Amino acid sequence: MKSNSLFKGSLTTIILTLLEQNDKMYGYEITQKVKEIANDLKITEGALYPALHKLEGDGLLTVSIEKVGNRNRKYYALTENGKIETTNKLNNLKDFVEQMQLILNTKLATT
Amino acid sequence: MKSNSLFKGSLTTIILTLLEQNDKMYGYEITQKVKEIANDLKITEGALYPALHKLEGDGLLTVSIEKVGNRNRKYYALTENGKIETTNKLNNLKDFVEQMQLILNTKLATT
DNA sequence: TTTTAATACCTAAGAGTTTTAGGTATATTT
């Protein structure tokens, strides 16, 4: 059950897609959202924060800091390039699943 | 289109499943088979051979050398543990796809 | 009220997997 480790590159896809769905989110919120939706697919903060910084550095995300009480939240949102890249990542993932189905000769998605 | 890089861990799943379908295969044959079935999903020899050696070391594969002309082929086949692990890997992949669908709110497989 | 758990951010060493870039040798095709 506990298929602990994410598949390579899927973390970025998850982040981008969640931001497409929610306009803006902060790091901790993303970890909780994933835990809430997909119980078996944990994303660790040690992976998340560096990934967010990289996406920001690549110009796919922008940051805005909001003070809540005495604490700072860093809200991330997609840039235009970020939206384009989100589409690309989703297409890549779909392609990957299709190609895997061909090789494995199996329906991977029964939903 | 060229979603070049495999997703983490999928290489092992591919190797094991192809061996489940074909009883025995040699390394080069595996690369060709994948190229033939899934054009966008290239597996490189630099990844394949170390992976085969690891699977053998873990007791999931056995090797038998066959001489063809003046050249040696190393045929790999699943052990009993290898068959069990193949099932596990396939289930992991299915779980992963299902969890991703939940997060992305998308049907990844339209086949 | 003190301690624990949750919220919220972060980094760095290490592990694991794949790419890149080679190498060797035989067999076939041009």
Next chain:
DNA sequence: AAATATACCTAAAACTCTTAGGTATTAAAA
């Protein structure tokens, strides 16, 4: 004769994630 395909291999580098910490504020539990 030279180039391509077959068939095996390794090692350095790149990339991603885990593990294992760290800091600080806020809420809940003891």
